[in-house]
Amino acid sequence: xxxxxxxxxxxxxxxxxxxxxxxxxxxxxxxxxxxxxxxxxxxxxxxxxxxxxxxxxxxxxxxxxxxxxxxxxxxxxxxxxxxxxxxxxxxxxxxxxxxxxxxxxxxxxxxxxxxxxxxxxxxxxxxxxxxxxxxxxxxxxxxxxxxxxxxxxxxxxxxxxxxxxxxxxxxxxxxxxxxxxxxxxxxxxxxxxxxxxxxxxxxxxxxxxxxxxxxxxxxxxxxxxxxxxxxxxxxxxxxxxxxxxxxxx
Amino acid sequence: xxxxxxxxxxxxxxxxxxxxxxxxxxxxxxxxxxxxxxxxxxxxxxxxxxxxxxxxxxxxxxxxxxxxxxxxxxxxxxxxxxxxxxxxxxxxxxxxxxxxxxxxxxxxxxxxxxxxxxxxxxxxxxxxxxxxxxxxxxxxxxxxxxxxxxxxxxxxxxxxxxxxxxxxxxxxxxxxxxxxxxxxxxxxxxxxxxxxxxxxxxxxxxxxxxxxx
Numbered sequence: 001x002x003x004x005x006x007x008x009x010x011x012x013x014x015x016x017x018x019x020x021x022x023x024x025x026x027x028x029x030x031x032x033x034x035x036x037x038x039x040x041x042x043x044x045x046x047x048x049x050x051x052x053x054x055x056x057x058x059x060x061x062x063x064x065x066x067x068x069x070x071x072x073x074x075x076x077x078x079x080x081x082x083x084x085x086x087x088x089x090x091x092x093x094x095x096x097x098x099x100x101x102x103x104x105x106x107x108x109x110x111x112x113x114x115x116x117x118x119x120x121x122x123x124x125x126x127x128x129x130x131x132x133x134x135x136x137x138x139x140x141x142x143x144x145x146x147x148x149x150x151x152x153x154x155x156x157x158x159x160x161x162x163x164x165x166x167x168x169x170x171x172x173x174x175x176x177x178x179x180x181x182x183x184x185x186x187x188x189x190x191x192x193x194x195x196x197x198x199x200x201x202x203x204x205x206x207x208x209x210x211x212x213x214x215x216x217x218x219x220x221x222x223x224x225x226x227x228x229x230x231x232x233x234x235x236x237x238x239x240x241x242x243x244x245x246x247x248x249x
Numbered sequence: 250x251x252x253x254x255x256x257x258x259x260x261x262x263x264x265x266x267x268x269x270x271x272x273x274x275x276x277x278x279x280x281x282x283x284x285x286x287x288x289x290x291x292x293x294x295x296x297x298x299x300x301x302x303x304x305x306x307x308x309x310x311x312x313x314x315x316x317x318x319x320x321x322x323x324x325x326x327x328x329x330x331x332x333x334x335x336x337x338x339x340x341x342x343x344x345x346x347x348x349x350x351x352x353x354x355x356x357x358x359x360x361x362x363x364x365x366x367x368x369x370x371x372x373x374x375x376x377x378x379x380x381x382x383x384x385x386x387x388x389x390x391x392x393x394x395x396x397x398x399x400x401x402x403x404x405x406x407x408x409x410x411x412x413x414x415x416x417x418x419x420x421x422x423x424x425x426x427x428x429x430x431x432x433x434x435x436x437x438x439x440x441x442x443x444x445x446x447x448x449x450x451x452x453x454x455x456x457x458x459x460x461x462x
Binding site for chain 2: 002103106107108121136139141150153154155156157159175177178187188189190191192193196197200214239
C-alpha cells in the first residue's frame with residue numbers, strides 16, 4: 001500500500017503542497033488525522049469574486065450583475081461561517097469584482113475556465129491535480145486570479161508553483177500569468193522560470209510522500225512536527241483547540 | 250585507480266535509506282528505519298543490485314559515531330574539492346537499486362575504507378570495460394566474495410575484508426533511479442516574475458465576405 005493510500009490521500013495539489021511547507025503540523029492535522037478546518041472568509045471571498053468575474057468575461061454581463069453574482073456566492077459560502085472577518089470581506093467584494101473586470105475584460109472571452117488539470121510526477125504514487133482559472137487558447141495565455149488587500153510587486157513563490165503546474169499540464173508554451181486584484185488596484189505579471197517552479201513542486205510532493213512513509217500511525221507523524229499556534233493556520237479557535245489536544249501546545 | 254582515489258582507510262547515509270558495507274566483518278547490510286531506530290539486515294549472501302555508476306560521486310566523507318555523516322562530493326570526473334578537515338577521508342557515494350529479494354528499493358551506498366574502495370574501484374573498472382557494449386544500460390552487480398586484507402603490524406595489525414563484486418548483467422536504467430542527466434546546478438532560487446503583463450492585442454475580425462479577388 002502506498003504512503004498516500006494509508007491516509008486515504010488520492011492526489012496532491014498546489015494548495016496541499018503549500019500547506020505542507022507552510023505548516024507541516026496543519027498538514028498532519030488535516031490530511032492524516034482528518035481534522036478538516038473551516039475555510040476562512042478570505043478564501044471564500046476569492047472564490048466568490050472569481051465567479052462574478054467569470055460571468056463578466058464569459059458572457060459580457062454588466063458589472064452590476066457580476067457583483068451581485070459574487071455577493072450571492074459569498075453569502076452562500078459563508079452562510080455558516082463564524083469567521084469574524086466575514087463582514088469586512090463581504091463589504092469589499094463589489095470593489096474586487098469591479099477592479100478585476102477592468103483588468104480582464106480586455107482579454108476577451110476565455111476559451112475555458114476552471115479547467116481541471118492532472119500532472120504525473122515520476123516516482124510519486126499520486127497525481128498532482130489543480131484547477132486553473134482562465135485560458136485564452138487563441139492568445140496562448142493561461143491566467144490565475146488572486147484577490148488580496150495589498151498589491152504585491154511580484155508573483156509569490158507559492159503562486160508561481162501553482163501556475164507552473166497548470167502550464168506543465170496544459171502546455172509549456174503557454175504564457176502563464178497571475179493577476180493580483182485589490183479593491184482599488186490590479187497588476188498582472190508574467191511567470192518566469194516555469195520549469196524551475198514545477199521542479200520545486202515535484203520535490204515538495206516527493207518530500208510529502210517520504211514523510212508519510214515514515215509511519216502508518218498519524219499520531220507518530222504528529223509527533224515529528226509541532227504547530228506554530230501564532231500562525232494564521234491556527235487562528236481558528238477549533239484549530240487552536242486541536243493543536244492543544246494533540247500537541248499539548 | 251579508475252575512480253581517481255587515493256585509497257586510505259568508516260560508512261554512512263543521508264536522505265535515501267542506505268546500504269552499508271562493513272569492511273571489518275566483510276558483510277553488507279540494508280539499514281531500515283524502524284520505530285525511529287536503524288535496524289541492519291544482513292543481505293551479504295544474496296546481495297544483488299543495479300549500480301548507478303553514471304552518477305557516482307567522489308570526494309570527502311566524514312563518518313563519526315553519534316553525528317550525521319558529512320559529504321563534500323563532486324560527480325566523478327570533476328576535480329576533488331578542498332579537503333574540509335583532517336577528519337574527512339576520500340570516499341565515494343552512489344545510488345543502487347536493490348533486487349526484489351534484497352528489498353527492491355533505491356538506496357545510497359557510501360564508504361571510505363580502503364577495502365571497500367578497492368572493491369568499488371575494481372567494479373568500476375569492469376563497468377568502464379563493459380559500458381560501451383551496453384550503451385544506455387547499468388550493471389547488475391552481485392557480491393561474489395569477500396577477501397581478507399591485513400594491514401599494519403604488531404598491535405596495530407588489523408584485518409579488513411575487500412568486497413569482490415561481479416557484474417552479472419546489464420539492464421535499462423530503472424525508472425526509480427531517476428534520470429541519467431544531472432540536474433543543472435542552480436546558483437540561486439528561480440525568480441517568479443515581476444514583469445507586468447498587458448492584455449493581449451485584440452485580433453481584427455476577418456469578415457466572412459472579404460473579397461480576395
